[in-house]
Amino acid sequence: MARLVGKSDGFRNRVIELHLGSNRLGRSPENDFQIDHPSVSARHCEIILGAHEVTVVDCESTNGTFVEGQQVQKSRLQEGQILQLGDVELLIESTDTRVAIPKFDVPRSSPPVVLADGSLLCPRHPKAKVTYQCSHCREVMCDACVHRLRRGGGKLLKLCPLCSHTCLPLGDRVRKKNRLLGFFQKTAKLPFIRKGKGH
Numbered sequence: 218m219a220r221l222v223g224k225s226d227g228f229r230n231r232v233i234e235l236h237l238g239s240n241r242l243g244r245s246p247e248n249d250f251q252i253d254h255p256s257v258s259a260r261h262c263e264i265i266l267g268a269h270e271v272t273v274v275d276c277e278s279t280n281g282t283f284v285e286g287q288q289v290q291k292s293r294l295q296e297g298q299i300l301q302l303g304d305v306e307l308l309i310e311s312t313d314t315r316v317a318i319p320k321f322d323v324p325r326s327s328p329p330v331v332l333a334d335g336s337l338l339c340p341r342h343p344k345a346k347v348t349y350q351c352s353h354c355r356e357v358m359c360d361a362c363v364h365r366l367r368r369g370g371g372k373l374l375k376l377c378p379l380c381s382h383t384c385l386p387l388g389d390r391v392r393k394k395n396r397l398l399g400f401f402q403k404t405a406k407l408p409f410i411r412k413g414k415g416h
Contacts, residue, residue, distance in 0.1 A: 219234075233250050235266045242263070256280045354377060
């Protein structure tokens with residue numbers, strides 16, 4: 218995650234690990250991060266950690282908010298810049314906004330049961346057929362096992378309950394395999410064109 222490091226005396230090497238969304242900084246202990254210094258206002262500024270950028274917004278502070286020595290009301294922050302609240306300097310050490318996908322604590326179960334038609338029964342739900350397989354650990358599962366996580370922009374991720382990697386519908390994989398197999402079969406039947414002399 219994005220991180221600030223104190224540069225001024227009294228705050229030197231103090232690390233502020235920003236969280237996603239709004240991060241309030243100021244002298245008051247009610248802020249997300251308290252900076253107890255006489256030049257810092259009770260609620261001095263707000264740093265917004267978004268999916269693709271980090272932005273600072275001054276909260277009408279008495280002594281101002283500065284980025285690289287320039288007073289700002291609102292500014293995008295870049296790695297390596299100096300953010301100054303009153304007389305307190307903070308280095309923008311990182312603007313990383315990667316989100317870690319949580320791992321789900323689900324115990325491993327027994328192998329799936331194979332039915333007469335070749336389909337599988339879910340190891341965790343014995344009455345449900347297997348519809349997904351993890352792209353990483355190869356675990357098979359039914360629709361009820363799959364964890365769903367909606368990301369920014371509305372994209373729905375379907376994740377393995379064991380390793381949190383992407384799950385693929387088994388039907389799609391079979392169709393893709395058949396399409397690829399059909400392509401190779403057609404290609405193999407194409408006649409070879411022999412070039413004559415003069416070509």
